[in-house]
Each structure stands twice: as structure tokens, then as C-alpha cells.
Amino acid sequence: MEGNSDKEGSDGFCWDSDEEEDPRDIPALACLSPIVPVGEVGAGSGELSDGFHWDSEEEEEKVPKLSSSSCLNSRDCAGKAIVDPGEASSSAGPSNNKLISEFVVMGFSRERVIQAIEENGKANAEAILETLLTYSDKELVAVHYPLHTLNFFYGADALEESPPKRQHVVPDLSSSESAGDIFNEFSDVDSDLGTEENIDPLSGRENTLKLLVDMGYPIYEASMAMDRCGEDASIAEIADFICAAQMAKAADAHLPEPTFSSSGEEERKPNGICFAPPKNGKRKFFEEEERRRRKREKRFEKKVFDEDGGTLSLPKPMIGFGIPSEPRPIIRRTLPQAAVGPPYFYYENVALAPKGVWQTISSFLYEIMPEFVDSKFFSAAARKRGYVHNLPLENRTPLLPIPPQTIHEAFPLTKKFWPQWDGRTKLNCVQTCTASAKLTERIRKAIEDYDDEPPLKVQKWVIDECKKWNLVWVGRHKVAPLEPDEMESLLGFPKNHTRGGGICRTERLKGLGNSFQVDTVAYHLSVLKDMFPNGINVLSLFSGIGGAEVALYRLGIPLKNVVSVEISESSRNILRSWWESTNQKGNLIDINDVHLLDAGMLEKLINSIGGFDLIIGGSPCNNISGSNRVSRDGLEGKESSLFFDYFRILNQVKYIMGKS
DNA sequence: CAAATTATGACGCCGCCG
DNA sequence: CGGCGGCGTCATAATTTG
Numbered sequence: 130m131e132g133n134s135d136k137e138g139s140d141g142f143c144w145d146s147d148e149e150e151d152p153r154d155i156p157a158l159a160c161l162s163p164i165v166p167v168g169e170v171g172a173g174s175g176e177l178s179d180g181f182h183w184d185s186e187e188e189e190e191k192v193p194k195l196s197s198s199s200c201l202n203s204r205d206c207a208g209k210a211i212v213d214p215g216e217a218s219s220s221a222g223p224s225n226n227k228l229i230s231e232f233v234v235m236g237f238s239r240e241r242v243i244q245a246i247e248e249n250g251k252a253n254a255e256a257i258l259e260t261l262l263t264y265s266d267k268e269l270v271a272v273h274y275p276l277h278t279l280n281f282f283y284g285a286d287a288l289e290e291s292p293p294k295r296q297h298v299v300p301d302l303s304s305s306e307s308a309g310d311i312f313n314e315f316s317d318v319d320s321d322l323g324t325e326e327n328i329d330p331l332s333g334r335e336n337t338l339k340l341l342v343d344m345g346y347p348i349y350e351a352s353m354a355m356d357r358c359g360e361d362a363s364i365a366e367i368a369d370f371i372c373a374a375q376m377a378k379a380a381d382a383h384l385p386e387p388t389f390s391s392s393g394e395e396e397r398k399p400n401g402i403c404f405a406p407p408k409n410g411k412r413k414f415f416e417e418e419e420r421r422r423r424k425r426e427k428r429f430e431k432k433v434f435d436e437d438g439g440t441l442s443l444p445k446p447m448i449g450f451g452i453p454s455e456p457r458p459i460i461r462r463t464l465p466q467a468a469v470g471p472p473y474f475y476y477e478n479v480a481l482a483p484k485g486v487w488q489t490i491s492s493f494l495y496e497i498m499p500e501f502v503d504s505k506f507f508s509a510a511a512r513k514r515g516y517v518h519n520l521p522l523e524n525r526t527p528l529l530p531i532p533p534q535t536i537h538e539a540f541p542l543t544k545k546f547w548p549q550w551d552g553r554t555k556l557n558c559v560q561t562c563t564a565s566a567k568l569t570e571r572i573r574k575a576i577e578d579y580d581d582e583p584p585l586k587v588q589k590w591v592i593d594e595c596k597k598w599n600l601v602w603v604g605r606h607k608v609a610p611l612e613p614d615e616m617e618s619l620l621g622f623p624k625n626h627t628r629g630g631g632i633c634r635t636e637r638l639k640g641l642g643n644s645f646q647v648d649t650v651a652y653h654l655s656v657l658k659d660m661f662p663n664g665i666n667v668l669s670l671f672s673g674i675g676g677a678e679v680a681l682y683r684l685g686i687p688l689k690n691v692v693s694v695e696i697s698e699s700s701r702n703i704l705r706s707w708w709e710s711t712n713q714k715g716n717l718i719d720i721n722d723v724h725l726l727d728a729g730m731l732e733k734l735i736n737s738i739g740g741f742d743l744i745i746g747g748s749p750c751n752n753i754s755g756s757n758r759v760s761r762d763g764l765e766g767k768e769s770s771l772f773f774d775y776f777r778i779l780n781q782v783k784y785i786m787g788k789s
Numbered sequence: 790c791a792a793a794t795t796a797t798g799a800c801g802c803c804g805c806c807g
Numbered sequence: 808c809g810g811c812g813g814c815g816t817c818a819t820a821a822t823t824t825g
């Protein structure tokens with residue numbers, strides 16, 4: 130039912146059938162967040178603990194209404210209709226939803242917002258905002274930029290009814306003050322945050338501890354809880370944790386052994402090996418309590434936010450705006466004025482992100498819809514990713530030579546060992562971790578007893594494991610994980626790209642697992658070739674092992690200046706050595722921390738090289754990827770929040786370049 | 790001590806079925 | 808409609824090895 134028809138996707142956008150230009154003006158919705166006065170940051174946050182309660186299980190449900198006049202007074206509430214169109218109509222008055230969305234739109238996480246509302250009550254929007262501002266500097270950065278909640282259309286018919294509004298883009302940055310002042314202000318904010326511990330009574334460890342003790346928690350438990358929750362945890366989180374710990378203790382006194390079998394989970398291994406969890410009971414209980422708490426919150430969120438179906442649906446098949454092997458679907462998209470390049474930008478992340486993540490990313494990047502593409506249409510391995518970019522869609526060309534498209538073509542030697550009953554033709558996503566030797570041994574043992582075909586049950590288990598770990602057949606009854614050089618070729622890198630130079634195997638795998646698929650990215654970037662025959666200047670954020678650089682190079686686009694930001698030293702070494710071994714004519718400037726790249730540095734760079742043509746990067750997905758079993762916190766996670774640095778840098782570059 | 794090895798669920802989505 | 812199980816996922820943490 131997912132319509133193979135070329136005309137219309139069922140995903141809310143339509144392929145337009147005629148290519149002719151539509152000169153219509155796209156009415157961009159103006160949604161200007163009030164820029165929060167910098168001076169107010171942290172002021173009054175001392176009363177954070179007032180009215181704070183951590184045992185709120187049910188009262189989250191019934192929250193009093195907030196009068197619309199207090200809706201961040203200066204904010205144009207109508208402008209955000211595009212973000213949550215469903216809610217305004219569904220509720221009689223301005224509800225809590227609306228208030229929450231209000232802040233979420235500004236870039237704060239829903240969890241935090243709910244928390245802040247609980248702490249401050251619903252009536253005082255300003256206090257809520259202040260609380261939110263104390264939570265995280267990453268989020269703070271976002272608040273200082275105007276939100277570009279601008280329109281973007283697939284085809285002509287979408288959102289016809291949206292009323293035209295005046296468009297104000299970037300007025301805050303282009304106000305009468307000089308740029309220098311503004312950016313000094315930004316850097317001031319940054320440094321303020323850096324030293325905030327000294328100012329804010331709540332952020333220093335000792336002060337937090339004191340506060341918790343004042344709240345009646347034993348100092349030992351408070352301290353331990355702070356360690357467990359991490360430095361960035363809010364008081365609420367820590368208190369919650371202590372609470373759980375106390376409950377666990379109480380439970381411990383009654384139950385000698387917490388039951389972990391209650392989950393009723395039957396292990397899937399056919400050979401019936403059962404692992405006793407080595408963790409001690411108390412810890413387990415803590416974690417379970419924490420999990421339950423988060424589940425409650427999630428459920429609550431779901432109730433609150435699911436009304437407008439918060440997910441962008443992924444296209445099926447996942448071919449984005451076209452792939453080389455198919456006739457190109459005719460798509461016309463009109464970017465909001467503010468998003469039009471140059472500079473061009475290209476942002477990548479995992480497609481299967483938790484709910485709302487892509488919405489948020491998109492809302493920060495001019496509401497441009499991500500192009501979701503599975504790299505299995507470009508190579509023999511899958512890689513489902515979303516790309517937000519402002520590149521033209523016409524006249525893309527694939528990278529040549531076309532890489533092998535099936536496992537057998539890619540690894541001919543595996544063919545003679547490949548059993549009939551393993552029908553895979555494509556590999557799964559190359560990840561950062563591989564199967565253990567023990568597993569491949571178990572698989573060998575499981576099959577070798579059978580001469581011909583093992584029983585269906587064994588087959589299924591083996592195939593499941595092979596899919597999970599991306600195993601290939603390297604001998605009779607023998608499977609093995611991919612070698613790093615095989616991953617390199619699957620991803621479109623030259624052989625031995627990550628090899629040598631003091632790079633250990635583990636680091637190779639890590640770099641490769643986190644990299645672009647070169648052919649896929651190159652296909653999208655190919656449109657730059659005609660635009661920049663003399664070469665381009667690239668700002669490459671979170672470069673990793675240099676997927677973007679390799680893609681541009683292989684496209685034959687000369688690299689004039691590349692500023693590459695990458696925190697991993699081994700990855701920087703890999704890129705540097707590739708740069709030298711390919712005799713690049715341009716300059717490679719590498720920076721080891723994205724936070725060093727502030728406005729001042731950007732201005733210097735831009736002045737010296739004459740501006741960037743392309744800003745490309747994919748921020749870490751650690752907290753977004755489904756593979757993460759530990760901390761899938763979405764964009765607010767420790768690593769993944771670096772997305773906001775991408776956003777910040779993009780805006781700063783655009784502004785600095787816009788001046789000259 | 791760095792590198793390698795190993796085991797370890799959670800989450801969202803989707804199809805199914807009552 | 809909601810619960811349930813199948814499915815797949817740019818991973819982390821504890822431990823061992825060299």
C-alpha cells in the first residue's frame with residue numbers, strides 16, 4: 130500500500146510531475162523567538178528548589194492552565210503553528226502542551242521542560258525559562274539565535290492553507306550593533322557558562338551537595354548519587370536517584386534477592402546457555418527503578434506530544450530524493466530564503482532516531498526536510514541515514530566506478546561457502562563493534578554436526594546472528610566478521626585508508642563505523658562540481674576519518690582549504706595522512722575541539738581563506754543510535770548535543786560571510 | 790597501561806491478533 | 808484500540824590480555 134507510484138509518496142509530500150518553474154513566492158512563516166537577554170541568565174535561579182518535589186507520580190497529569198498572556202510575552206505564538214499544528218485546535222484554551230511546546234521549539238528538551246515546569250509552577254514562564262537556562266549550556270546557545278521555523282514545500286500543494294506572514298530572518302544578528310559586539314557577547318556567554326560554577330549557587334558540586342543535604346539527604350548518598358548521575362545532572366535527577374536508592378535499600382531489607390526472572394525473558398540461544406547476571410542485586414534494583422521512572426516520563430510525554438504524530442515518516446524505499454539506478458523522481462523544493470546557499474551545508478545523522486529528534490534537527494535547520502537514504506542503494510552494505518542539506522537536487526551524478534552492489538560481487542571468495550539457505554545479498558550497517566570469536570565458534574559448532582542443511586531452527590538462529598553481527602562466510606561452516614579493509618571498500622574509502630600510522634584495530638573499527646558512506650554522500654555533493662570548478666573551501670565538522678573530503682576528492686572537486694574539526698587524534702591522523710598521500714594542493718587545517726571554533730576564530734579563518742563554500746558534518750549519534758544500550762538520550766545526550774554546535778557554527782559562518 | 794575481548798538490553802517501529 | 812512479540816540498530820562498560 131505504500132504506493133510504488135512515482136507520482137505521490139504517502140509520506141505527506143508529493144512528487145511534482147511537471148518541472149516548470151513556479152515563480153510563486155513562498156510565504157515563510159515568521160517565528161521569531163525573543164532573544165533572551167544575556168544578563169538574565171542564572172538570575173534568580175537560586176530559588177530552584179522552591180516547590181520542588183521528586184515524588185510526583187501522578188500530578189504531572191493535571192497541570193493548571195497558563196494564561197496566554199504569560200506565554201513568554203514578547204513571543205509570537207502564532208508563528209509556531211507550523212511546528213505543532215495539531216495542538217492549537219485540539220484544546221479549548223492554551224494548555225500545558227502549548228507551554229511545553231513553546232520551550233521545546235526553542236530547543237530545550239521535553240524532559241527538561243517538564244521538569245522545569247514542575248519546579249516552577251506553570252504560571253511563571255520566565256522562571257521556567259531561567260531554570261531551563263541553568264540546565265545546559267548547549268541548549269543555551271540555541272536560545273540566542275532566531276529560530277528559523279520557515280516553510281519548505283515538497284511540490285506545490287503542501288500547506289496551501291498556511292497564511293502568508295511577514296518574514297523576518299536574522300534580525301537579531303543584523304541589528305544596529307556591530308558584529309564584533311554581538312560576537313563578543315556570544316563568547317561572553319560561553320565563558321560565563323564555563324565559569325558558571327563560581328556564580329551560580331547550584332552548579333558547583335559542593336553547592337549541589339550542600340543543597341541536597343539541606344533537603345534532608347544523607348551526605349554519603351547524595352555524593353554517590355551525584356557521581357552516578359554525572360556532572361550535568363539536575364538537582365531533580367539526583368534527588369530522583371537518591372529516592373530510588375532509598376527505596377532499593379528498603380526493599381533489600383525485605384527481599385533477600387530481587388527477582389530478575391520476573392521479566393520472563395527466555396534466552397534465544399539454541400544451545401541453552403544461561404548467563405547469570407554478575408551485577409549485585411542492589412545495583413540492579415537502582416537501574417530498574419531508574420528505568421521505570423524514565424518509562425513513566427516517556428509515557429507521559431507520549432500522551433502529551435503525540436497528538437500531531439511527532440514523527441517524520443521514513444520513505445519506503447529509503448531513496449531520499451533519488452538514487453542513480455532509478456529514474457529521478459521529479460521533486461521541486463523551495464528553500465526558505467535564509468537557507469539558500471552559498472554557503473551550502475550538509476548535515477547527517479542516523480535515520481532511526483528516537484521520536485522527535487529529526488523534527489528538532491529540522492527545526493533548527495530552516496525546517497528543511499531531511500533526505501533519508503539507505504546506502505544499500507549505493508553499495509553492498511546498508512546504512513540508513515538522514516541528510517539535511519540545501520544543495521540543488523538536479524544533475525546529480527554517481528561516483529565512478531560504481532562499487533559492487535551485492536555481497537558476492539564485493540567479496541567473491543565468500544561465494545563458494547555461502548549456504549543456500551542464507552539469502553542475504555546486502556550486508557547490514559557497518560558498526561563500531563564486531564562479533565566475538567566465541568560467537569563465530571558457537572555458530573560453527575551448531576552447524577558442523579549436520580552434513581547438508583541444518584534444521585530450520587538452527588538456520589534461523591544462525592541467520593539472525595549473521596544479520597545482527599554482519600557476518601560473512603569464509604569457510605565451510607565458518608562465519609567471520611568483516612575485516613577493517615573490507616569495511617573500507619564497502620564505505621567507499623581507498624584500501625588501507627585507516628591502516629597504519631599508529632592506529633590500532635579498535636580505533637579503525639570505531640572510525641569506520643562512524644563514517645560516511647562515500648558513494649552516497651558524493652552523489653549528493655556531485656552538484657557542486659560544476660559550481661566550483663576552481664575548487665572549494667570546506668568547513669568539515671566532526672570529520673572523523675574524512676568521508677566528506679574523500680567524497681569531494683573522488684568527485685574531482687579541488688579542495689582549496691579544508692578546516693576539519695575532529696576530536697579523535699587517531700582520526701585526525703588518518704585524515705592528515707590521506708591528505709598527504711594524495712598530494713593535495715590545498716591547505717588542511719585541523720582543529721581538535723569544536724568548542725575552540727568560536728566566532729573570533731571563524732572570523733579569522735573566513736577572512737584568511739575568503740569564506741566557506743560548504744559546511745559539512747554529521748554530529749555524533751551516540752545518544753541517538755538504537756545500538757546504544759546505555760544512554761539513548763536523544764539530542765540532549767552528552768555527545769549528540771554537539772548538533773547544536775553544528776547549528777551554532779553554521780549560523781555564525783553565515784552571518785560573518787553575510788557581512789562582507 | 791593500552792588494546793583487545795566479551796557480554797550486555799533498550800528503544801522505537803511495525804505487523805499481528807484478540 | 809492496545810498489548811505483544813519480531814526486528815534492527817554510526818554502542819558502552821566491565822574484564823582480560825599483552
